[in-house]
Amino acid sequence: MxxxxxxxxxxxxxxxxxxxxxxxxxxxxxxxxxxxxxxxxxxxxxxxxxxxxxxxxxxxxxxxxxxxxxxxxxxxxxxxxxxxxxxxxxxxxxxxxxxxxxxxxxxxxxxxxxxxxxxxxxxxxxxxxxxxxxxxxxxxxxxxxxxxxxxxxxxxxxxxxxxxxxxxxxxxxxxxxxxxxxxxxxxxxxxxxxxxxxxxxxxxxxxxxxxxxxxxxxxxxxxxxxxxxxxxSGLRRIDLGFDEDLSADQTATLLSLPAVGSIEARGSGRYELSIDGLGDEPVAAVLRTLLELKAMPKSLRDGSSLEEIFLSLTGDSEE
Amino acid sequence: MNWTHVRLIATSSIPQTLRSGTGVVYAVFTLIFGLHSANLIVRQVETLGATRFTGWVETALNFLLASVTLQGKTTELPELEKFGGLDNIHAWAEYLLREQPALLSAVFILQALLVPLFVSSGAFNQLAGDLQHGAVRYQLLSTSRSSLFFGRFLGMAVFTAALIVALTSVLVLFVGSQLDLYEWGDLIAWGVHCTFALICISLPYVAFCSWISAVVNSPFSALIFTGLIIPAQPFLAIGAMNAWEPLGKLIYLMPWGVQFWLFHPDPAKVVFAALGCLAYTALFLFLGLYFFRKRDL
CATH class of the missing domain: 3.40.50.300 (P-loop containing nucleotide triphosphate hydrolases)
Structure with missing residues (x-):
């Protein structure tokens, strides 16, 4: 790239x-x-x-x-x-x-x-x-x-x-x-x-x-x-962790948000969301929606870092 | 090249040399061995007597001068009835021993042999140590490689010249005070000439050390290179001449074949020898700078 x-x-x-x-x-x-x-x-x-x-x-x-x-x-x-x-x-x-x-x-x-x-x-x-x-x-x-x-x-x-x-x-x-x-x-x-x-x-x-x-x-x-x-240039991702898996309706509601590109289940209540947009607002929109759905995440990691992009570009390089 | 930078680097390199210990060793080595060699000669005069000593020195001088000026194979020289067949060498030795204070001539010719060795022991680390540890990197964006190279050379050349002045001053005082054979005026006049000669001799060897030091990354390697090449080169050339006479010209790879002309009775030859030493200096500096500018640091 x-x-x-x-x-x-x-x-x-x-x-x-x-x-x-x-x-x-x-x-x-x-x-x-x-x-x-x-x-x-x-x-x-x-x-x-x-x-x-x-x-x-x-x-x-x-x-x-x-x-x-x-x-x-x-x-x-x-x-x-x-x-x-x-x-x-x-x-x-x-x-x-x-x-x-x-x-x-x-x-x-x-x-x-x-x-x-x-x-x-x-x-x-x-x-x-x-x-x-x-x-x-x-x-x-x-x-x-x-x-x-x-x-x-x-x-x-x-x-x-x-x-x-x-x-x-x-x-x-x-x-x-x-x-x-x-x-x-x-x-x-x-x-x-x-x-x-x-x-x-x-x-x-x-x-x-x-x-x-x-x-x-x-x-x-x-x-x-x-x-x-x-x-x-990098695809922004956030990792969310819940006590239990999201329902199909909850997942569909999240996917309907303009800022959310995709959702991948990682097992044990963990999900990776691809986010379109910079700043805090897209993540805030996701959190507001989850609050409305009564699905409170117990952990959140915003992967929109230089490190993420660096790793995606140099992923197979030896450290 | 920026001459202000050259001067700054030269003046800072002298205390740096002294503090590193190399300069102290250089100074002690030069002064102790220089004085010790002079003391040995004075003791010989006292033991043999002035006449016998002069005769012994004359033979040694004839052999040395005939060898370094490629007047014949060293294996044949002793058979030339004390070099009677080499009028020019004979007259040269006569000049050194009869027209100038013989003892001082003997001491200074010996120093002319030793100065290149002293220089190789003291001037080998002009750049190599800083290249090894990367210290030059802090200066290289503020000055050019040329200024750095010439500054280090100039600092070492000035330091060496100061050492030679100190050594020859002490030698003149030592010879004048130990033996009541010569007038002080004669001693001082010949001492000044020989000091000039020794400084001229030292310059190309300092430049040679600059060259080696700029292309080798380790002070130890630089010391080995300079310490082996400088003293071994005349022996190799003279030895090679015994095998095949044209190979004797190899002596001119370094100033050994030129430097003793600085003690010649003919002023034109002295000037020629001084210019020769400067030419060697320029050549070695050119080579050193050429490789220093081309290399990775």
Missing amino acids: SIETTETLQATPALRVEGVTKSFDKLRALDAVSFEVPRRCVVGIVGPNGAGKTTLFSIVAGFLIADSGKIEILGEGTPGHPGILGRVSILPQDALFDRNQSILNQLVLIRMLRGASRRQARDDVAEALARVGLSDYLERSAVVLSHGMTKRLGIAQAFLGDPELIILDEPTAGLDPRNAARIRQVIRDLSVESTVVVSSHNLTELQDLCDHVVILDRGVVKATGTMEEIMR
Whole structure:
């Protein structure tokens, strides 16, 4: 399934990926991947393990060189183009900071490479570390940081200098809930002025955070578009559980509702309803009808999630 | 390439090298072995006497210079009646031992042999460690691969030059204070020349290490490569020449066949050798940068 995105993409996207292919020996990690990322929004890259997300990010960042295809960043040029240096940042996956230098020195160098004076760089680094709760570690070596703190440090460096395009490879992986929430808020704040491309296995988080989404599976783009387009593309389902099975009349009444496409009995009072429409209203209509029929569900699960769509698109992929 | 970035990366890489321990080992190794070798020579002068020592050094120098300039098969050189048949080599050795402070010449020629080994032990990890751990990834969207490569090279070259200046300064002071054979003015003038020569010699080897370090993902592999190739290359070339004379030209794969001309009495040859070292430096940097820009990180 492939959904072409035509809406809301601006004339000069923050990132344009065209037919990018990359192989490692016989393994094709990316196969003619194409999509565009509009400016000033949060874009989620979703895919199972081995889908090619990190490879894609590495190519965009210029760490890896694509076998074929084209990447245009900020309308300027390919990765490594002088016009984009300092305007793009990345939180790479599994990259370590130098254990032999203080955090301050490393981040000051990165900020100075992005064009700041030493004094400005020190101020910016202090502010960035404060945003991720690492102010106390300014003069320490990265060796003393836990995995989660190292992740936050990586995120802090990605924020330095307010880059126009920020690429975050699993930014909340390994973070406790409080810090994950803090990082999500920072990403939201940043998206006012910057474009943030983020990958995560936490699909609920991405659904909440992202304006656009690209679903990648085994190196192929399965779907791309705004979150609303993607959500609309999937068949919405809700699971209902009752103490006993519904009667034929009750089932027929539910089927007569415009929002209900089909009803499948799953046994032991459980039913799966396909729902046409977004938002709460279709589900509310079903519940009102059930109330009138005196059939109160004991459980309800709304399957209209990014996860459902993701699983339907990548169902047979290995996790 | 952005020269501001090159300068920033170079200046930050020097303390990074020192804190990593590699730089400390490099400095200690260079200074301890450099001074120890000088001490051995001074002790020989005290044991043998200046005249006998000079004669011994003259033979060694003749053999070394004739070998590295491919004047004949090493198996035949000792039969050339102390190289009497090699007038140019004889005059060269005479210059080093009679016109310049002989002891300092002996010490500095020895350093010219050792500096490439010191460099291979200290400059191997310019990029390899950061490539292995991914630390360069944090800098690569803020600067270009060229700036990163040249910045690391420049930092290591400056660090090496500072080490050489420290070493030669101590050597001149050591020789001048231990033996009352030479005027301080002569020692200092020859010391300055030899410091320049040793810095010229170090540059291509630092560049060679930059190249290896940029294409190998492990500091240990980089150390093995540089530590084996740099010292083994002249022995292989000279050994190959004994088997088939044209193979001796293999010595020019690295600066070994050029670097000793920096101690030649003819200023034109010194300039030629300095330019040769710079050419090797440029070649190794070009190769290193070429592969660094093409590779996946």
